[in-house]
Structure formats: structure tokens, C-alpha cells
Amino acid sequence: MKDVSTLHWIGEVDGFLRMIDQTKLPVELVELDCRDAETVWEAIKSLRVRGAPAIGVAAAYGVCLGIQSAVDNDETSFYKRLDETTEYLAASRPTAVNLFWALERMKRTAALLHGKPTAEIAAALLAEARAIHEEDRRMCRAIGRHGAVLLPDGCGVLTHCNAGGLATSDYGTALAVIFAAAESGKTLHVYADETRPLLQGARLTTWELQQRGIDTTLICDNMAAQVMRERRIQAVVVGADRIAANGDAANKIGTYGAALLAAAHNIPFYVAAPSSTFDLSISSGDDIPIEQRDPREVTHGFGRQTAPDGVKVYNPAFDVTPAELISAIICEHGLIRPVNREMIAEMFKQNDSQ
Secondary structure (H helix, E strand, C coil): CCCCCCEEEECCCCCEEEEECCCCCCCCCCEEEECCHHHHHHHHHCCCCCCHHHHHHHHHHHHHHHCHHHCCCCHHHHHHHHHHHHHHHHCCCCCCHHHHHHHHHHHHHHHCCCCCCHHHHHHHHHHHHHHHHHHHHHHHHHHHHHHHCCCCCCCEEEECCCCCHHHCCCCCCHHHHHHHHHHCCCCCEEEEECCCCCCHHHHHHHHHHHHCCCEEEEECHHHHHHHHHCCCCCEEEECCCEEECCCCEEEECCHHHHHHHHHHCCCCEEEECCHHHEECCCCCHHHCCCCECCCHHHHCHHHCCCCCCCCCCCCECEEEECHHHCCEEEECCEEECCCCHHHHHHHHHHHHCC
16 A cells, blocks of 8 residues: 555644545545644535544544644643643534544643643654654454454455545555455455445545556446345454444444345455443433434535435434344454354453452
């Protein structure tokens, strides 16, 4: 893959965030420089940066940008600006829990430094954002190692949306499993759903897979059942934007349908996500907020009108796959299976005690 990071910080406390503008892919590889929190907010909202882990990292750096104007202020106005920035960034998208997880980490870091010089607090916030970034890299690699064992040599794999390096800091979640299996010497054939209406699978996932030389076939979302019926697929691997305490997982719209199809064809369905994507405060998927997006994404996709004027549109960005349809959750700590409240709680208990 080309040596271009999804996003990275340039400079020190007075620096800026540079990211790939994913709305330009696969035709153009363009980088966007974010020099204020407003630009980061717009990038998250408009999907220039997307994928739960990458959104979390971008938000953490967005906090660093937001407080730059207050570094020389007194403590009260500095913390006021910090609160304004975190609240503002939290309003960019509602479903991916990593956004809120990262912002809370930044707030906790600052809360421990009351009484310190504001320049020192700003430096600590940048260090925390960089730590979140590096932790995501390590988690992605671990997810790949744990998940690769689930894919046999010669396996046909279906994936939905994009959960690769573009959605994270480095290696991806769902695609990390595929990358790691391929690097171990296994031969795979990946079927990528185009992922309507914004075509993240067509534009982004196939691009990443081609960059790494993995055999890839693009299919329309409504072709998955036929491809399964033809026994071309032996596993489904997807990412997640939020996982409830009982294992219900929110991911890009269409994921639930793919899980139902996999169950009907006795194909294992795996969710790959870091522990930061779990939201244990939410009991089940019924409580996960689902983002509603602009109807024009459906009626005027990529600038061309494909529906009559005035037609009603329902455009949820995500759906929720019930835990009972998930064969295993792959996280940086290993495999969670069966997927239920007790196994998830045990995983967090074991790792909190380490």
C-alpha cells in the first residue's frame, strides 16, 4: 500500500492535522490540512474521515486544534475553551462511540492538570492524542493476528463498507483480519459489497485491497445472497461503530441484512472491532442512536439525480446486528464467543485487572 497515513499530526502544540480526504477516493488521493476544530468537525460530518477508530483519533487531535487559541489564556478561559471544543466535536456524528470515548479521554487528561501552566496542559493533550493514535495502531495489528486464524486457506470472504486502514490509524479492523491472513501465506478471495448509498466498499475497500495485492471482486449489495448460494463465500467479516453490552453491533447500513443472509446459508459472521468500540453503558442495540443522513445521498448520489423530485426518503446510516447472529467478535484481546453479555463482561474484567 502507498505510504500515506489516513491521518497524522504535523508539528508540535502549534501544529496541525493532515488527513486523506476519503470523499476523493478512489480517483484522487488528496490530503486535507485541518488547522482548526471547525475543519475537523466538517471532515467528520462529511465523511472526509470515517470509520469509528479514525473518527476517534481525529476528534482527539481536533481538541488540540480547538485549544490552540487559548494556550496563552488564564486557566478559567482555557478550560472553558476546552469544554466548548469537546462539546462541539461531539455533535459531529452520533453513532460511532469512539468519538465520545476519545473526547472523554482528552477531558480526563486535562482534568488531572488543574493548576498547571496552560502550555503544559496543551502539551499533555497533544501527547494523549498521540497515545490514542498509537494505541489504535497496536489494536488493529492485534485484531488482525487474532482473527486470521478464523479464515482457512482458500476462503472466500465477504465484507461490507470499509473497515480497513482508511477507517483506522493503520491496518483496519475487518480488513486487518484479511491482511493478516494473507500475510501468513493464505490465499483468499474477497467479495466487497459496494455499500449503498455512498459506496464505501466500491470506492475505499476495493482500493485498499488492490493496494495490497489481494484478489478482490466488487459486487452490488443485493448480489450477496446469490454469491453465498453459489458457495463462493465461507466467511463474512465486518467492522462496527458501537457494540452494546450484550454484543449487539451497529455498523454501516446493510450489515444486518448480510448477517441474516449468512445465517440462512450457515456461513460464520464475524465482527472485528477494538475494545474502545464497546459501549457497556448501553444494554442492547435498541439503545444505540442511529444517524439519519441527507436524503440527497439517495436521490442525488454523487451529483446525479436518480429519483423523482419530491419523493420521500429514509436514509439511516447504520443498522444493528443482534448478538445471536454474530459468530464471534474479534478484538485486540482475542475472540469473544459465544457473543453474549457474560462473555463480554468477562473479557473486560480480565483485561481491567491486568
